Amino acid sequence: MVASPVLRAPGGHAKTKGTIYLSNIRMVFVAAKPVGNFFAFDMPLLYVHGEKFNQPIFHCNNISGFVEPVVPESQNRALYSTHTFKILFKEGGCGTFVPLFLNLITSVRRYNQFEAQPATVPRVDPMQAAQTPVDDMMRHAYVDPHDPTKI
Numbered sequence: 001m002v003a004s005p006v007l008r009a010p011g012g013h014a015k016t017k018g019t020i021y022l023s024n025i026r027m028v029f030v031a032a033k034p035v036g037n038f039f040a041f042d043m044p045l046l047y048v049h050g051e052k053f054n055q056p057i058f059h060c061n062n063i064s065g066f067v068e069p070v071v072p073e074s075q076n077r078a079l080y081s082t083h084t085f086k087i088l089f090k091e092g093g094c095g096t097f098v099p100l101f102l103n104l105i106t107s108v109r110r111y112n113q114f115e116a117q118p119a120t121v122p123r124v125d126p127m128q129a130a131q132t133p134v135d136d137m138m139r140h141a142y143v144d145p146h147d148p149t150k151i
Contacts, residue, residue, distance in 0.1 A: 014038045020087065022097070024104055043067045043085065045108040053098050061094040063087045063101065 016038070018031040028042040044067075051065035064087075069080040089097070 014041075017090075020097070022100060022104065024107065027101070044070060045105055046112055048105060051102070051105060053094075053102075059088075061089045061098075063094075063098065 014035060016031045016033065016035045018029055018040075021028040021030070024045075026042050026044045027048075028040065030040045031038060047068040047070065049066050049068070051063060054062050054064060056062075065085055067083050067085055069083065071077050071080050
């Protein structure tokens with residue numbers, strides 16, 4: 001999927017076009033043309049929160065939200081702050097990406113809640129590709145032939 005994300009963190013701001021790869025674990029952005037030392041970044045879906053789909057009148061559709069940094073065990077969490085992100089869909093594709101993204105976020109959160117339960121509860125792993133709602137969506141979804149996204 002071609003997108004234009006904006007990533008903000010204290011002391012930094014990155015804005016470039018590139019490709020987003022979405023898996024059932026994380027979202028990876030790879031810049032089409034690196035900006036300085038910025039080539040790519042990834043966001044574990046479990047660390048994303050406050051996600052919101054926006055449809056402004058005079059701008060392109062986008063998803064915004066927050067992502068917590070993955071802090072090494074040897075580091076103090078207080079040294080790292082929450083990042084904001086915004087993914088702009090300047091060339092279409094939000095009709096395909098947004099439902100997949102939101103369903104995967106829901107699956108990851110559900111799986112994480114099951115992991116916190118006692119072992120006596122039978123668990124079903126929604127992270128496995130055969131059991132994700134994405135497979136069912138792809139079998140029943142309307143696919144726009146003019147949509148430039150690639151899945």
